[in-house]
Amino acid sequence: MTSTPRAGRRAETTQESRRLLITAATELFAERGYRQTTFEDIAARSGISRGSIPWHFGNKEGLLGAVVDHAVVRPLAGEPDTLDEALDTLVAFTRSPSTKLFATLVGEAVEPGSAPHKWYADLHESLRRRISTWLGRADLPADVNADELATVVLGAVVGIHMQWRIAPDAIDLNRTYDTLGAVLRSVGIT
Known part of the structure; x- marks a missing residue:
């Protein structure tokens, strides 16, 4: 079964949304700390809807894990x-x-x-x-x-x-x- 162009675009959009959310959360966690950063803050900084955050990461702790993986684990891999x-x-x-x-x-x-x-x-x-x-x-x-x-x-x-x-x-x-x-x-x- 081959993927359709629409499915490919959807996957790209999903990855881009995830990247924007991780980038925004990385910046905000670094500026304000984990506790002081809200989903609303991350949504505003990233331009991605607040509801997308739990969809991508489950919860704030899941987002923190993705941020740590991106900012710390991968660069030292x-x-x-x-x-x-x-x-x-x-x-x-x-x-x-x-x-x-x-x-x-x-x-x-x-x-x-x-x-x-x-x-x-x-x-x-x-x-x-x-x-x-x-x-x-x-x-x-x-x-x-x-x-x-x-x-x-x-x-x-x-x-x-x-x-x-x-x-x-x-x-x-x-x-x-x-x-x-x-x-x-x-x-x-x-």
Whole structure:
């Protein structure tokens, strides 16, 4: 069975609506936070009807998941082959306007039971596992555990990102990540 031109256009319109809603929600969550952003705000910013949001995402938490996937998970999806590649990815990720979302929602994320709390916890766990797997390929000193080093690395990256978002003129992102690279090279990461 082949699809009709009308079905193809409908699918394109659906994807475009979804993209516009995710873009608007990303911007608004980054500007106002998750709790302070309403479906009405997202509809007004996106130009898509308010009723489309639950149709596409189920609820506000489903929309948050789509936003996180778009703004955080996908940009960090690739597996770097080298430390330099990983650091370049981190610099680009930190500079991305959509990652302001990551910094804005952290205040809400510290509250157990909040929607941002769950996705932050899940995201951090996933990132620690990925970093640990990557670090495990290196010849680490016997007293350095890959899982614990992954926590340290993620902590450094999150801290660098937060400091840069708060005072971008005070943080030289390239030099800071170069310094992180030098520290990791000192324990055998290449």
